[in-house]
């Protein structure tokens with residue numbers, strides 16, 4: 001198998017699975033229990049929190065574990081609009097956020113909120129200037145992702161944070177950093193971001209684990225799940241100890257020689273780009289800078305067919321976001337490509353494990369697809 005879909009999810013390295021297995025079978029106590037097995041589980045959760053918080057550069061008490069990036073995004077948005085309920089009902093986000101941000105925004109629109117969706121340019125980027133133009137007195141939330149999951153474009157989150165400060169805006173800044181964490185510079189504390197979402201399974205951790213950073217200045221945060229009082233009373237529910245241990249172990253592993261891993265991914269991406277663009281009819285899509293995501297189009301060849309065809313040969317890539325399952329991607333639509341280019345968009349994404357031989361396999365399979373199939377008219 002050639003796995004080139006690391007933006008969808010990543011393989012769990014053995015040490016991460018081992019750490020989880022040990023928690024599941026031996027250190028399985030409930031962190032709320034008052035005997036040693038419970039206290040050991042509680043210590044594991046707090047060690048995990050310290051590790052993930054350390055990697056993000058924040059204090060452990062400002063990091064709350066959740067079940068996934070989607071949950072973190074939903075929580076951030078609902079907490080932010082609650083926080084700003086006396087300020088107004090205007091939200092700014094981008095047209096190319098993940099559905100985990102766009103769908104809660106749509107629900108808020110049904111409740112009377114006004115949402116401005118910033119459109120990307122042809123390269124896939126949005127600017128802080130666009131935020132400045134859209135900002136109003138009654139803006140309560142700006143939600144901007146760090147790295148777009150389909151184009152790999154890096155968004156100017158640091159600049160937007162500075163802009164909000166300069167304008168004395170009361171809007172909170174949320175950043176979905178699910179695709180950015182441990183891939184590109186990410187510093188919520190230094191930048192002055194209020195809320196930041198993470199997910200474990202994009203960096204070699206298990207599915208079912210995420211985190212939300214909340215700035216120390218955010219007081220009386222609205223709890224996501226009222227209940228038994230876990231996660232500082234903000235997100236009740238017995239802690240997913242194995243997932244948290246796996247998340248933390250994945251962070252530790254990923255951080256080992258991180259610069260080298262990122263250089264490797266960037267090299268692989270450059271190699272992949274060069275090889276795929278050498279196929280007549282393949283064009284670049286957007287100009288994403290993140291080291292792990294490359295979008296191209298095999299113009300006129302429907303991407304769903306490419307993905308199925310390559311999948312049958314054991315090559316895993318994605319037609320835009322894996323979350324859209326065949327539906328036309330809103331990110332591709334927002335780039336205003338011509339119909340045939342839009343139809344053929346595929347996303348190839350890399351991890352530290354990806355080799356040049358994987359790329360050669362993809363190249364050959366794409367070439368074969370092109371030679372064996374007919375383009376749309």
Ligand code: PLP
Pocket residue numbers: 007008067068069070071073098100145147148149176178179199200201209210323
């Ligand atoms: N945000 C972005 C940018 C993503 O790419 C994803 C997953 O693909 C998510 C949020 C959702 O994360 P999770 O799968 O952990 O819910």
